[in-house]
Amino acid sequence: MNNRHNFAYFFREGVQGIFTHGFMSFASVSVITTCLVLTGTVVLLMLTLTGTIDELGSVGDIRAYVDETLSDENAAALETTLRAIDNVSGVDFIDRARGLNELKEQLGENSTLLDGLENDNPLRNCYRVWVTDIGDYQDTVLAVENTRGIAQVYASVDAVSELQRLRNILGVASLTFVIMLGMVSIFLISNTIKLATFDRREEIGIMKIIGATDGFVRAPFFIESLILSVTAAVIAFVLQWIIGDAIVESALSSLTFMKVASFRDFLLPYLGAFVGTALIIGVLGSLLSIRKFLRV
């Protein structure tokens, strides 16, 4: 169908439809906005956790202490064995002298306590181990523990797995959010459009009886639905910008070790996701609603 001349007409009609049912339009925009901001915030929390978990992994917080019966040379030779373990991305050998220095640095002005220990170093040789994939963290820790010559391993297995668990829960929660609120949004949009079509059923009947195609009748409602949902996306984006960071920061401010993800780092992906989701909601909402009155 040749509709290139009709876009202005469709647009005008669509905008008019929005104002005819002002309250319903307002309600559906509000709900879609809420849906997007809630989901967006949960996703931001997830990004924060993922960042923190990755951080923990890269800190190299697996410390593997070498059996004291091994000579310094043999202890240094373990590096090759450790590097060969699956999922190990890096290994740093901290011999006893370096260990002492690091300890002194940590103690700062109290380091004098350690004076004189250089000649009778009580520390053990030690390895710091980094992993590639934090997901296999526990297996890697186990493999390091089982390496011959390693006496003892310190790893924040619990902290990492807790965070992972939290992230998984948030993942499920945000998915549920998206699906539930998405459904509510589609329902609301389709009801708004249904109301608009019901209001205009006589008009639609006349259009069809004088030869309008379904596409022609549908176009203004389709545009109405798109305008509503994209408006919601833009409002949600602005809201997320203003309050999103504040929410995440206040929720996590007590947990100083967290690497808080900032909305500003994800502006484009967020805008894309919001508008994309809104478009899907808009299209589904309008498709669900207008079939009924087209049968003339």
Add this chain to the structure above:
Amino acid sequence: MIHLSDVYQSYATGTRALQGINLRIEDGEFVFLVGPSGSGKSTIIKLIIAELLPTAGRVTVNGYNTTKMRASEVPYLRRTIGVVFQDFRLIEKKTVYENVAFAMRIVGASPQEIRNRVAYVLDLVGLAHKARRKPTELSGGEQQRVSIARALVNNPSLIIADEPTGNLDPDRSLEIMMLLEHINSLGTTVLVVTHEKELVNQFNQRVVAIDGGLIVSDRTGGYYQYEQYENRYKHPGESTPEPTEQPEQPEQPEQSDEQQA
């Protein structure tokens, strides 16, 4: 071309509106369809524009078989026909201008074409000065003329008018009929449903008479033959021995009542 063959139409209520209609109207013809109220005239129109599908029989219009065509083809059939509906079917929220322009938007006409053509047809039906009014602000006759303008605007190959002069004064009615005849002389097929005997008799055209869902007369030249039929079969009790000699006499009041309805 319109071809109804053995067409039966029953409504959901059980009313048998048409009971075996055979009617053929060739391209370029001018045909009056007459008959008493409730005889099935509007039902025939609904079948022609595929607003209804026949309960039995076949309806072919401008190359489309309405019982066999796909739903997506229906709009294209309707675009070959300009219909003046008995109840106008104007969109109340739109202005007169928009109502007429709308028919052109549907077919994807350019804004330029729409401006020129709508102005032209509104002028043709004498409503150029009311282009900005809404249908509810017009008289019945004016609404009827908007409906006529809309039927003409796309230059359809077939124009169907259901009581196009029902709300018009005699001068206007004659004017509209002459307009339709003129359009017919340019090659458009025209089918006019009417009660107005005097009007029909002023034109020497084919008259198809229908009663009780059946065609009871089909010949050229005047309402007269139909009335003869009506006298003979409708009112067998009343004796009207020579209807041919007193065509104007019987049932005059009843006729004008129907026109008001």
